[in-house]
Amino acid sequence: MGLCVLCEGKNEFWFGALCSNCRRVKHFISIYGDRVYEVLDSVLSRTEDKQKLKEAEEIKKEIQNKEHNLRSSKKKLLEKV
Numbered sequence: 001m002g003l004c005v006l007c008e009g010k011n012e013f014w015f016g017a018l019c020s021n022c023r024r025v026k027h028f029i030s031i032y033g034d035r036v037y038e039v040l041d042s043v044l045s046r047t048e049d050k051q052k053l054k055e056a057e058e059i060k061k062e063i064q065n066k067e068h069n070l071r072s073s074k075k076k077l078l079e080k081v
């Protein structure tokens with residue numbers, strides 16, 4: 001057991017300084033070269049965009065709910081008068 005130099009996780013590794021997962025990454029890099037970084041960039045930044053979109057969607061929903069609650073409480077208030 002030890003720390004992998006790449007992910008610094010506590011994964012078990014058999015030899016060298018990389019865990020089995022990072023060894024696979026290294027393997028991909030040796031096969032695909034820069035393509036690996038391009039893929040990581042495009043996939044992970046796209047995921048980030050989606051997360052931001054989702055967050056924006058949640059905020060929108062929350063605002064709509066608040067507006068709805070405001071409207072119904074106003075209505076109730078008016079009904080009492």
Ligand SMILES: [Zn+2]
Pocket residue numbers: 004005006007008009011018019020021022023
């Ligand atoms: Zn690792």
